[in-house]
Amino acid sequence: MGNPPFFFTFRCFVFLLGSLLSLATDTITPATLIGDGEKLVSSSQIFELGFFSPGKSKYKYLGIWYKQVPDTVVWVANRNSPIVDSNAVLTIGNNGNLVLLNQTDGIIWSSNLSREVKNPVAQLLDTGNLVLRENFSSNTSEGSYLWQSFDCPSDTLLIGMKMGWDLKTGRERYLTSWRTADDPSPGNFTFRLEIRVLPHLCIYNGSVKLSCTGPWNGLAFGADPTNTSYLFRPIVEQKEDEIIYRYESYSSRILMMLKINPSGDVQRLIWHEMSTGWQVFFTAPNNFCQLYGYCGANSVCSVDDTANCECLKGFKLKLQNNQTWPRECVRSHSSDCITRERFIKFDDIKLPYSVDVSLNESMNLKECEAECLKNCTCRAYANSKVTGGDSGCLMWFGDLIDVRKITGYNNGQPIYIRVTDSEPGNKKLLWIIVVLVLPVVLLPSFYIFRRRRRKHKEKENMEANWDLLAFDINMSITTRTNELCEADGEGNDKSKDSWLPLFSLASVSAATENFSTQCKLGEGGFGPVYKGRLLNGQEVAVKRLSNQSGQGLTEFKNEMMLIAKLQHRHLVRLFGCCIEQGENILIYEYMPNKSLDVFLFDPKKKRLLGWQARVRIIEGIAQGLLYLHQYSRLRIIHRDLKASNILLDSDMNPKISDFGMARIFGGDELQGNTKRIVGTYGYMSPEYALEGLYSIKSDVFSFGVLMLETLSSKRNTGVYNSDSSNLLGYAWGLWKDDRAHELMDPVIKQDEVSLPMLIRYINVALLCVQENAADRPIMSDVISMIENEHLNLPSPKEPAFTNSKNMNNSSHSNSGTSQFYSVNDLTVSLIYPR
Known part of the structure; x- marks a missing residue:
């Protein structure tokens, strides 16, 4: 120029x-x-x-x-x-x-x-x-x-930015990838808000559609892999002058961005306040099924180990000898409206792409079905919104494109697909059987039923109560979550996410080979745990409440109520529950390496935990605990953090489990107290063990014990020299004598260990187990201290529960100001030994 x-x-x-x-x-x-x-x-x-x-x-x-x-x-x-x-x-x-x-x-x-x-x-x-x-x-x-x-915008969508259309000027705001990591000029890939009756989010390679979410359903985009609702809220606004997508973070402490990279992947990246790197919370597309139209028209893609394509019900392959996808699926019958037809419901589906679709927002689901049935070219229908019950009517008239089965916690929806009623004459025969034959069979059966009912009335009443319990559990999850969210000023329109899948006892029994001893993984305070395999091949851990368990319905209900709302990479995932025939069963993701204590306290297995593995475990537990205390929509106090409640996946990544003893804090609550002390000796903080007071600082104390155990492979309840009765006293003695490095498990090779890092970890652990709760750091400070090697750490005082301490004269505070509390009369004390 x-x-x-x-x-x-x-x-x-x-x-x-x-x-x-x-x-x-x-x-x-x-x-x-x-x-x-x-x-x-x-x-x-x-x-x-x-x-x-x-x-x-x-x-x-x-x-x-x-x-x-x-x-x-x-x-x-x-x-x-x-x-x-x-x-x-x-x-x-x-x-x-x-x-x-x-x-x-x-x-x-x-x-x-x-x-x-x-x-x-x-x-x-x-x-x-x-x-x-x-x-x-x-x-x-x-x-x-x-x-x-x-x-x-360039390649990044920040909080407060908009993607979409300015209807006054015709301007479209969208993301464009860099050409390469070294070249920010516009690349081939774009990420756009596409308006096809309802908004979708789509990735394009040039003009070719690469991947799309389902339509906006009032809460989220269908099949959106983000599903990190505890971190941010997606928003679609359709106004007179614009249609846009944006998102808001629930925490000002989190840096967050949505980015399309030079290879065409869209990622949501999170940087916590104390992080040292970006965490990738999702990447799309991350499997073949997320590629637009991968299986072809009128087919569904399901992800197991590999992408699996098959024709939808009501459709068949046009050419049987074609073995590669996409393949052409056509209607099972030659023309529309010649035969009698009906609709089959498919759950957890990414709704088809809106190629030829109509929307009527005033219709409910029943009206939508009737309208679709009247139109011979209507192929399928579904609700357009998941809020407000049966709301809105979507009808598809052409081929059904880009349908996939949704697994896990992603946003799938039911869809109703038109099929032929292939044997209409059989229904007349069925009615003849019902009217003429069934009464003859039912009369003696009714007599037998009456006798059995009188004989087993008490048992039947008990089993009926389990249905009420299922409803009560789910209502408790929804009600408690909404109360806390309203107290925090957050919307409560996500209560639908809290309902847990209920498994039948038959399916759980089949998955565990009738609870066989060969499938048994172990037994804890709750009861036995079995390895199971569901019909879809998913491996699960099945936790069955024992009649002799010290825990009961309260803990069972509490665990479901909490985990239903918690989602984090370092928290164990709950698939559902079973409460048939007096059973209390929880179905979890399967952790192949069992729990941390299995490795730490076994002379042979602890050799498998190198220095880097132990560092990863400590940092993972810290991140999971930080989420519970600060970043989840509910503030959770775990109250039973210990090595046996830290599960390890196939890569030895830690996941916190067992929320039966956990408590929810809402609003400005900082601490609570109880007369029923529950937990595990050796991990409980002094103010909780002696006075019934618990807070986030109680979990910090347990985490400090867990850190020392992980570094040393020694149980806190052991005796290690004449001057100390436990690991805390032993660690404190070494610290005072400038021999803290001797705490490290000797099976770890010296050339693996960073000595300054080891000393810093021990310092942090001792700060976590201080007698006075006010002297302990919060978890965000803990993470900062273990990750920042240049941070000057305060010197710890003598920890709690050492021989030289008189615990009865100690003061405890969770607010930062020392203050005395009267000791509760402990009428019930349930302290479970390890």
């Missing part, structure tokens, strides 16, 4: 001003500029704007990135116009536009305002949005911006 006559003078002027001004600010005015090496920083120090060179690139670009994660660039101005030297500057031109200037090429990039602005100012906001506005305007809302970077 050529230089106008005034350009040289103007450039010299702004360069002269730039050399005199210091820009430790978040704004640019016509009198200031940003040169290479200088930055704008948002007011809360979250985002920076400046020049950068990605990867191995020799070019410069103007971009925005997270201040604490400089490598994570979220927006690039001059994607198509790289800068070849270090002489470019960003400033505000004479006409009020933001401009990127270069000595050789003139204006490289501009905000391209169509009108002149008299008193402009540009500002980098804490949201990551670079905005241009009138300097004298007191209105700083989005509507007052003359220009904003959020309207020109």
Whole structure:
């Protein structure tokens, strides 16, 4: 682009001003500029704007990135116009536009305002949005911006950004991938909000559709793999002037972004306050079934170990000898409306892509069925919304494209597909049997039934109560969750997610070979645990309440109520329950390596836990506990954290289990007390064991014990020298004598261990087991201390439960100020030995 006559003078002027001004600010005015090496920083120090060179690139670009994660660039101005030297500057031109200037090429990039602005100012906001506005305007809302970077997204969708359509201007906001990791110019892949009667989210490779979610159902996009509802809330707004998708975070402590990478994968990335790297919460597409139309029309894709395609009910393969997918599935009968037809319900389905579909938002499901049945070309119907009961009517008229079976916790919906009533004459025969034959059979059966009913009335009443318990359990989950969410100011429209699948006793018995001893994995306070295999091949752990168990219906109900709402990579996943015929059974994901204590306290197996494995286990437990205390929508106190309740998956990743003793805190609750002390000796904090007081600091104490056990492979309840009665006293003695490194399990090779890291871990563990709860850190501080090697740690005091401590004279506080509490009269004490 050529230089106008005034350009040289103007450039010299702004360069002269730039050399005199210091820009430790978040704004640019016509009198200031940003040169290479200088930055704008948002007011809360979250985002920076400046020049950068990605990867191995020799070019410069103007971009925005997270201040604490400089490598994570979220927006690039001059994607198509790289800068070849270090002489470019960003400033505000004479006409009020933001401009990127270069000595050789003139204006490289501009905000391209169509009108002149008299008193402009540009500002980098804490949201990551670079905005241009009138300097004298007191209105700083989005509507007052003359220009904003959020309207020109690159490859990243931040909190507060919009994807979708401005219906007034026809502008579409969408994400475009970088070409490569070193080249931010627009790549081949885009991520868009597509409007086909209802909104979908779709990934494109050029003009080719690569992957799509199901339609928006009022709560989420169908089959959306994100399902991290405890972290963020997806929002679709359909207004007169725009249709957009955005999301909001439930926690200001979490950095979050949605990104399309150069290979076409869309990822949601999370950075916790104390993290050292981005956590990938989902990637799409991550299997063949998520590829658009992978199986072809009128077929369904199911993911087991591999993608499995088959024709939908009512359809058949057109060519039987074709062995590769996509294959063509056609109607099972030759023409519509010639034979009698009905609908078959399919649960947990990603609804078909909206190629030829109609929507009637006023119809309920029954009306939708009748309307679809009247129209011979209607292939299927479903609700358009999952909120408000049978709400809205979607009807498909052409081929059913991109249908897949949904597993796990993703957002599947029921769909009703039209099929032929292949044997209508048999229904007449059936009625003849019912009217003539059935009474003859029923009369003696009724007599026998009456006798058995009188004989077993008590048993039948008990079994009837289990149905009430199932309802009560699910209602308790929903009610308690909603109460807490309302108290926190959050919506309660997600209560549908709390209902747990109920397994039949027959299916659970079949999965465990009738609870055979060969399938038994072990036994805990709850009862025996069996390995099972469901009909779909899924391996599960089946936990069956024993009649002799110290735990009962209260703990059983409590565990289901909590885990139904908790989702985290370091928490065990609950598939469902069975409460038939007096049984209390929980069905969990199967953990092939059992529990942590199996390895730690076995002379041979502990050799399988190297230094890195132990570090990964400690950090994983800490992350899971932090989620329970701070990041879940419900604040959870576990109250029984111990090595046997830490399960290990096939990669030795830890998962916290057994929530039967856990308690929910809502609102501003910080602690509770109880006269029924439950838990495991050796892990309970002093204020809980002696006074019945529990809080998040109680779990921190248990975590400190668990850290010391994991590092040393020693039980806390053991005796290790004449001066100490347990592991805490032994560790404290070594710490005082500057011999803390001797605590490390000797089976670990010395060249594997980072000595400073080991000392830091022991220091943190001792801080966690302080006698006074106020002296213990919270879990976010714990994670910061174990991950930040440059952080100066406080020195621990003598921990609780050592021989030299008189616990009866101790004070306990959870608020940070020491304060005395009266000791409760402990009428019931259930302390389970290990």
